[in-house]
Amino acid sequence: MEIKAIVDCKTVLGEGPLWDVAEQKIYWIDSLGDRIFRADENGKGVESWPVPQHIGSMALRRSGGAVLSLAQGFYLFDFETSKTQVIEEIAHKGPTVRMNDGKVDKKGRFVAGSMDTTEEAPLGLIYSLGTDRKVTKIDDNITVSNGPCWSPDQKIFYFADSRSRAIWAYDYDIETGAATNKRKFCDFGPEDGLPDGATVDAEGCVWSAGVYKSKIHRFDPSGKRIQVIDFPTVCVASVMFGGANLDRLYVTTMLRAPVPGVVETGPLAGSLFVIDGLGVKGLPEYRYGG
Template identity: 30%
Template sequence: MATTIRLFADQRLLCGEGPAWDAGNGRLYWTDCGGEAIYAKGIADDAPKLVLSGYHAASLALHESGGLVFGGRDGFFQWKEGEVPRLICDRSDHMEVNDINDIIADPEGRVFGGQEAFREDEAYDTGYLFRIDPDGSCSVVEEGLHLSNGLGFSSSCDRFYLVDSIPRMIYAYDYDRATGAISNRKPFIRLDKDDGLPDGMTVDQDGFIWVAKWFGSGISRYDPDGKLERTIDLSAAQTSSLTFGGPDFRDIFVTSAAQYWETPLAPTGHDFSFPRGGSVYHIVQDIAGKPEYKAKI
């Protein structure tokens, strides 16, 4: 099957992020975390719909009871269309829970979310990874992160993946589904500087890892041993996140960002002019993903 790439939403979002496919209503949700907005659109819809504004949402997960959980600058929230978002958590172990970047629900309905601690122009504190259990309790499960990004689980649910963008590293942990514990962090995939920064990620039904590459103009697929299997190039330098969706989960939706960030972290000689991104892309291809787990908080 040939790979087809088209625009799903022709936008200029400052930082498109957090795509989440809701199979129940056949819609994709995504955020503009730079513009404090959440959008939704079905495949056959003409244009995206703004469904929530005024809240900083960097990432999304579906909730078992309907609606979404989102993480952002002010913590974790639960939200259904037509309602005011409900704060789930903004404190843990006597510390603030803030600057949340990517989040993910696990098979038992817990939600993991990591911090964006990196500040290029100043010293930055240690970034944490938080876990919220279904009873609403929040705990720190990892520290020492720079810019926590994509999260995922292996097909057998014995491994947990975490992207830390600044060192261009994807880590693998042992994961205990019964308790939600992660342990034994190991380097799994490290991108070269010329590849860009690893950002959002997802895992397909064969256990292969798909990663969006900021400054890398596309997405890449790695096998369960961390070997590069393929790359799909896009006409946006700042691809930020991705998810599977569509009627058989063979469609890939990729967000991107229009914001200007000139940094020495970029590949040598990188062109910071347009096209940087800002739109959402729709890729139809022959590899099947799987539904993401839903939160039960």
């Protein structure tokens, strides 16, 4: 196994690595630096685009461009003009709430959650943006929404409320987008970090960034922790498989922690990393259908 930094981008809050099979490109975002990045699989030819608000997540669209969860809601984005178009602004529960992590299901829905930026109050929700551009609510009472992803058969939806120190599992109806029967999938102890960005590999195992504790965790489908990778930066934020064979794990990191009491060290903080030699493959990401 080899861990290496491939883009010294110094993202304030690097999140949302997204490998696109069609383009053979890796995308990622700086949530607090308000920017989208793109590069080839080795981190070469970096491009970037500004966005007008803090950005929680993005997904590419089948018809071109991207869909974004910006702080105040859902938007479309045009890479050629760098312009955003509002789909729906969200009436958050308070001024400290913004949109955060999101991904697309097999039917083309964009599922994203919101978070309390003080990371103290359960003011967030999970939303589903349908291909008809209508927004529905999946769950509420979330403090810090993170790590949405699905089992390979799309029957289980995984979601982390970071401050609960747990990843949760729901039964997922791919036809309707409904998530039911919420139960705890796995716990994170004090030395594991908090569950942040996540992805599912081809074997159905969940990979989660253990932010603030320099860890990446792999859990089997029963929720048993089967692998822990020690990472060279404290604030490891999110993970995604990519590369030509979907066997490289891309990892985003933070230049500085957004919460008090956590100190990041080292010259590689905020870089985009890749891990090779894991012997595991990921799954292609879907594009938003709206």
